[in-house]
Amino acid sequence: MSFGSVGIAAADEVVGGPPPRPVTKARKERPRPWRIAIFVLAALYFLGPLASAFKFSLIQSNGRYGLGNYDQIIKNSAIRSALITSLEISAITAVLVVVLMLPTVVWVRLRLPKLTLMMEGVTLLPIVIPPVVMAAGLEELQSHAPEWVVKLLFNHPLSALTPFYVILALPFTYRALDNGVRAIDLHTLVDASRNLGASWRQTIIHVILPNVETAVLGAMFLTIALCLGEVVISSLLLYHTFPVALIQESLSGTAGISVALSIITLAFTFGLLFALSFLAGRRQRATSIRVI
Amino acid sequence: MRFGAWVGVVPFALYVLVFLGLPLYMVIHGALTTDAGHFTFSNFKATFDSPAYRSAFKNSVILSVWTSLVGAVFGVWLAAAVVAGRPGGMLRRIVSSASGVFAYFAGVPLAFAWVATLGAEGVVTVLLKDIGINLYAGSFTISSLLGVGLAYVYFQVPLMVILITPAVEGLRPQWQEAALGLGATKLRYLRHVAVPVLAPSVIGATLILFGNAFSAYATALALVGSTLNIVPAQIDDAINGNVLVNADRLGLALGVEMIIVIVVVMVCYWLVQQRARRWLQ
Numbered sequence: 001m002s003f004g005s006v007g008i009a010a011a012d013e014v015v016g017g018p019p020p021r022p023v024t025k026a027r028k029e030r031p032r033p034w035r036i037a038i039f040v041l042a043a044l045y046f047l048g049p050l051a052s053a054f055k056f057s058l059i060q061s062n063g064r065y066g067l068g069n070y071d072q073i074i075k076n077s078a079i080r081s082a083l084i085t086s087l088e089i090s091a092i093t094a095v096l097v098v099v100l101m102l103p104t105v106v107w108v109r110l111r112l113p114k115l116t117l118m119m120e121g122v123t124l125l126p127i128v129i130p131p132v133v134m135a136a137g138l139e140e141l142q143s144h145a146p147e148w149v150v151k152l153l154f155n156h157p158l159s160a161l162t163p164f165y166v167i168l169a170l171p172f173t174y175r176a177l178d179n180g181v182r183a184i185d186l187h188t189l190v191d192a193s194r195n196l197g198a199s200w201r202q203t204i205i206h207v208i209l210p211n212v213e214t215a216v217l218g219a220m221f222l223t224i225a226l227c228l229g230e231v232v233i234s235s236l237l238l239y240h241t242f243p244v245a246l247i248q249e250s251l252s253g254t255a256g257i258s259v260a261l262s263i264i265t266l267a268f269t270f271g272l273l274f275a276l277s278f279l280a281g282r283r284q285r286a287t288s289i290r291v292i
Numbered sequence: 293m294r295f296g297a298w299v300g301v302v303p304f305a306l307y308v309l310v311f312l313g314l315p316l317y318m319v320i321h322g323a324l325t326t327d328a329g330h331f332t333f334s335n336f337k338a339t340f341d342s343p344a345y346r347s348a349f350k351n352s353v354i355l356s357v358w359t360s361l362v363g364a365v366f367g368v369w370l371a372a373a374v375v376a377g378r379p380g381g382m383l384r385r386i387v388s389s390a391s392g393v394f395a396y397f398a399g400v401p402l403a404f405a406w407v408a409t410l411g412a413e414g415v416v417t418v419l420l421k422d423i424g425i426n427l428y429a430g431s432f433t434i435s436s437l438l439g440v441g442l443a444y445v446y447f448q449v450p451l452m453v454i455l456i457t458p459a460v461e462g463l464r465p466q467w468q469e470a471a472l473g474l475g476a477t478k479l480r481y482l483r484h485v486a487v488p489v490l491a492p493s494v495i496g497a498t499l500i501l502f503g504n505a506f507s508a509y510a511t512a513l514a515l516v517g518s519t520l521n522i523v524p525a526q527i528d529d530a531i532n533g534n535v536l537v538n539a540d541r542l543g544l545a546l547g548v549e550m551i552i553v554i555v556v557v558m559v560c561y562w563l564v565q566q567r568a569r570r571w572l573q
Contacts, residue, residue, distance in 0.1 A: 130507030137315030
């Protein structure tokens with residue numbers, strides 16, 4: 001449980017350490033028992049499994065400790081191809097979602113502010129529909145749609161999953177982009193740009209995009225994290241994406257590799273969101289990860 | 293001019309209509325028709341009559357209720373502890389990023405971390421065995437309802453932290469100062485100010501946690517596959533298992549029932565949220 005104890009130490013440091021500098025009359029930082037208790041509990045409960053997973057991943061198939069499982073990841077072609085598929089899906093979805101949502105968000109703020117409430121409601125719909133039900137709907141669509149639709153959409157994981165992952169990403173991206181657009185003086189920017197003869201396309205790309213790049217990056221990061229983790233739809237529709245490969249690998253008796261991959265995935269996703277928290281800090285308005 | 297303004301939202305509306313509306317329509321339409329295409333409620337009736345589906349709903353509700361209550365209690369506590377720290381500090385950043393990862397994106401990796409911890413060969417299981425405690429002596433396994441629920445708590449607590457942090461931040465220090473200045477004890481401040489102000493937000497967030505657990509499937513899928521008797525697994529089975537005749541229509545009916553449950557939860561959330569807004573602007 002080496003990681004667990006590191007976590008507790010880190011929490012103690014934050015709780016007990018002296019405040020770096022007394023900015024304003026901020027609340028005093030005394031180590032209070034109820035805070036320490038929950039930090040210790042949280043460290044045990046959240047870091048314990050991560051530490052266990054890390055230790056587990058170091059046990060090789062021959063029973064000795066080593067990096068064998070991590071080595072296997074690179075050599076395993078099934079996992080590699082699944083990872084490439086998932087990365088492609090993530091990249092395309094992230095771009096698509098911004099291309100679709102940024103102009104919409106700008107337009108609603110500018111011309112149809114009355115629609116704001118409706119937009120919030122519509123972009124929450126993907127949460128109301130459980131992923132497994134979405135998958136059931138797609139399955140039904142697949143078996144009843146005309147042949148050209150099936151050929152166009154469902155013959156390749158990229159075309160089958162990307163359009164629907166854009167939908168799943170709406171709750172995150174709408175809020176991230178809307179926060180970003182709210183924080184800038186949209187009317188002045190657009191008026192200036194339009195008066196100088198720019199088209200709508202030019203205005204979006206050359207004027208608005210650079211001003212909300214933090215929000216756009218945030219939306220893309222969250223979308224990538226979502227696409228790399230989504231398993232229910234791809235598994236039910238039998239596409240070989242990265243999380244599906246993870247499960248299959250563990251079913252074939254090599255849990256060590258799956259656990260090693262899980263750690264890498266968690267670390268990568270955490271890296272994305274941690275980077276996002278710094279990006280958000282640069283501007284006033286935080287890029288929220290809240291959906292509701 | 294008014295008409296022209298609507299043109300801007302047409303791409304979005306079309307996209308949502310096609311890629312969200314179409315699958316949704318297929319679910320509802322399939323659930324309400326027979327194989328011959330006639331309108332019927334028999335699919336719904338069949339799901340209510342089936343003991344397996346009834347117990348799946350019961351299991352899903354039990355799982356969602358206890359994981360959302362545990363998640364709410366510890367989530368509020370953790371959020372309060374984090375908010376009491378320095379704003380913009382490293383601890384906050386780490387907790388907020390980690391919460392995002394666990395709450396929204398961790399499904400499958402989380403399941404494998406649990407296998408490595410509490411599975412039959414898991415690190416904690418082996419550790420406990422060494423000191424004489426056999427976790428697997430009773431009926432506990434990681435793929436039981438309890439085992440899966442313990443894993444669910446792992447994403448329920450962080451989601452609570454994300455949802456409730458703004459409300460906890462909204463508790464103004466002046467309120468506490470005023471209460472203490474008027475001679476209240478800390479406990480009375482909590483009892484008469486903090487708890488009533490936070491209550492609607494906490495109840496609302498707990499409802500969201502319930503919906504979240506109710507519709508979640510990724511973790512269970514990775515831990516157990518479709519053999520765990522919860523509603524999403526039954527839908528999975530009905531669609532891909534093909535055990536029964538007409539099974540996929542029953543799966544779609546189950547899907548509609550799931551959506552109805554979540555919509556009810558969301559409406560309750562919305563009503564509670566109206567109250568929460570009064571204090572926390």
